[in-house]
Amino acid sequence: MIPVGNKPILESVLTTAIDAGVDSAVFVVGHARERIQSHFGDGDEWDIPIEYVVQKHRLGGAHALSQVESAVDGPFLTLHGDQLVERRLLDRLIERWTETNDPVMAAVQSTRPTEYGAVEIDGDAVRSVSPTPTADPPFLVNGGAYVFDERVFEAARNVTETADGDFGMATALQRLANKQALSAVRHQGPWQDLTYPWDLLSTNATLLHDHEDGDERSREGVHETAVIADDVALDEGVSVGPNATLLSGTSVGRNVRIGANATLSNCIVMDGGRIGNGAVLNDCILGESASVGPNVTVEGGSARVVVDDAIHRDVTLGGVVADGARLGGNVTLTPGTVVGQDVSAHSGTVLEGQIESGETVRRA
Amino acid sequence: MCGIIGYIGEQPARPRLVAGLEQLEYRGYDSAGIGLVDDGLSVFKQVGLVSGLDIPESTTQTCGIGHTRWSTHGKPTDANAHPHTDCSGRVAVVHNGIIGNYDELRTTLSDHEFTSETDTEVVAHLLEVELERTDDLREAVSAVVAQIEGSYALGVVAAGYDGIIAARRNSPLVVGHGSDGNFIASDVTPLLAHTRSVSYLEDGDIAQVTREGVTIWQDGKPIDRERHTIEWSPDAAEKGGYDHYMLKEIHEQPTALRQAIAGRINGIEEGVDLSDLSLSEEFLASIDEIQFVACGTSYHACLYAKQLIEEFADVRATVEFASEYSIGSGRDPERTLVVGVSQSGETADTLRALRMAHRVGIRTLGVTNTVGSTMARECDDALYIRAGPEIGVAATKTFASQIIVLAMFALTVAETRGELDVTAGRELRRNLQGLPGAVQGVLNQNEDIKAVAEAYADGEAFFFIGRRLGGPVSLEGALKLKEISYDHAEGFPAGELKHGPLALVTEETPVLAILTDGTRPEETQNNVKEVQARGAPVIAIAADGYRGGHDVEFEVPDLGLLEPLVANVYLQLFAYHVANSKGRAIDKPRNLAKSVTVE
Structure with a gap:
């Protein structure tokens, strides 16, 4: 339910699927299902029925698929809820299904081939699907979008969880491939995988740029002296103080308060955030109900960020302030800082690296 | 509380009435019934669920009324379920409300045979008397309601009469204007699947609902009641x-x-x-x-x-x-x-x-x-x-x-x-x-709250304490728990504990304490010590500075005088999970109704 362009990613996935002709949806939901259910309800707002299937334990993609067996009938699209997908790709997957009546998957040429399961194809047919990355050109990887029918349930049966992070999906796909019943659609467009925070920022900026809403924006709650760029999204109940400036690529969630003279550029501010007077936030993600005191500075720009022991160099990330964290006045975030949930950083502290959830940061 | 639905139009009435009653189920009920008319009258009613009504699918009548009953006068029995009929079996009546002069009216009807213990049945017999005088059902209803004291929303059908007569005093009733027929109902929920256009009846109104339309009368004269369009979608209630x-x-x-x-x-x-x-x-x-x-x-x-x-x-x-x-x-x-x-x-x-x-x-x-x-x-x-x-x-x-x-x-x-x-x-x-x-x-801590609720669900009783704004929240927390879990739960201003209720506190009675801004938490902490001294487990819903030393602690963020309201959400989820772990009928607790339309 992370928002990009002020819409949960899942909602963008759903609307794209509806545009591609989907007429009903089943969501496989896990432990945080309440947020999803409260947002989507029965699907009235999107004019399609939405059903929920609960996956009690996170046993992976193949297991998730096997959960929907009783809820679907005939061919169905399978998509990831946290991965944006292009309409063009869905159209091609559906087109291929119509031609062959066999399961279809997306194979994507990746710029980060070392992070995704490799796919080997022969013409249109899939030869092998590996749970591990590829090092060989043409760097085709599993694009995480499929059209299946009931045959996939047979293939997904008794797949046990694998330790490779692919959660058994590759095994199920390989079983289909072994029966010559799986083809691939090659896709070269921008592939928006949102694994990392900086992916969110750049995708957010792209989406906002494509759907500028500067013209019809209501200025209710926005002070007349505030300056707001066209490619900025403001949700309901946002208030923006005098002389505040919201620059390109910024989306602001519900009930967010932005103080006087604050400046935000390329930021995602989630519901209930509070930004103090004079704060300067660049390339920054602020979680739900996080608060940032007066004159907090997130200078932004390029950084070196360590995520799960892997070093990512030259990524654009000013900082992440997770849900419920509170930064006092004049706190400074060194580029690439990740502040955990409910962290409390006292006034004037300078933060860098990763701050674990729940910690309190005091001045020495 | 009791629910009313009625339909007349081009389609068979049975499926619409059954669906309407199912939409009314949320109000709480113990019995249900349907009456269908054409040249004759057929009534199907019994104690239990709407889905249990045994109505032949072959019924083709296009006019009828239905009712879900929540017992006030008389026990939940098949005979007491609505609709009620007269001796001749020509008139059927559904009714919400209470007829105050029911005893008096009944004595004037000594030659009639009563089959139920309800106040409603007198209406059917009074109509029987009036219908010997006139063939106009509206006139008959008008003469009967003039004799009734108390509150009513009435729906009446009669064999050979092509229409429904509805009347209201001090009990809500709406008419729905549909494309293939017209409706009456005690609230708009069951109408939403068919129409968004409704008129609310006022006290003293009598509505004549026919296939062609609805005429509303007040003091014997036709009157216009504004048509409202209902904005919310039917599925918003799913x-x-x-x-x-x-x-x-x-x-x-x-x-x-x-x-x-x-x-x-x-x-x-x-x-x-x-x-x-x-x-x-x-x-x-x-x-x-x-x-x-x-x-x-x-x-x-x-x-x-x-x-x-x-x-x-x-x-x-x-x-x-x-x-x-x-x-x-x-x-x-x-x-x-x-x-x-x-x-x-x-x-x-x-x-x-x-x-x-x-x-x-x-x-x-x-x-x-x-x-x-x-x-x-x-x-x-x-x-x-x-x-x-x-x-x-x-x-x-x-x-x-x-x-x-x-x-x-x-x-x-x-x-x-x-x-x-x-x-x-x-x-x-x-x-x-x-x-x-x-x-x-x-809400994000739902799973943690569930675990705590399940761990303490077997307490003999539950006490909720807090001061100032924590007082109402304690009362509300106890009310939620008792109404859906059927456990004994009480809320007190924390200072009152030592003036009596403390006698009930034991090791088997969890105490839930509100320790936030706006609840004078320093003082409540003393009361927490009192119950701890008696061995009671304490679940504290506490702001910064008031945690430490409790069996379970939930955190409330800094929110001034609204902190007790945040604490209440923990109590709601606690009540829900206690009740759910005991398999209670959470949305329809026994003996209770959503909107209590009797005094």
């Missing part, structure tokens, strides 16, 4: 993936709260904009007292609001149980405002209190969730809490929404009277804006 409406509604609180403050609080300007309030500034500035009248959960919301009003607006505020309300002496009607609070706007006790106030010239304000409800129409002014439909019998989201709308009302009254402490007002507004996020933070 469960959307949740096991229970109650859980869905608990999780809807952030959205409901945002809707309640949308457009009413502007972050930059000082002040609250309750522009839907039409009471004049002069009047608000002149009053000596605000009297709240309400029942159940709404009553607890009023207890909370009373303290905010007195603190911010410096005007005396009192809270009365609506069923106990009397004007009391020493009050100037011109300088008193009575505020009725009811989710449905149809609560009979609250309406009665408001009417009593109105009769002596007191101005009334209704605070409700239901646009077009009796309360909204009868009061001098209405404020809407905009929480969206609430189906679970146990009120959850509407409690929070009532309080924040009343908090905004407190700020408005304070401003009007020139009493507003600007700094305190600013802080309350900020906290109102921060509330949806803080509530979401609690």
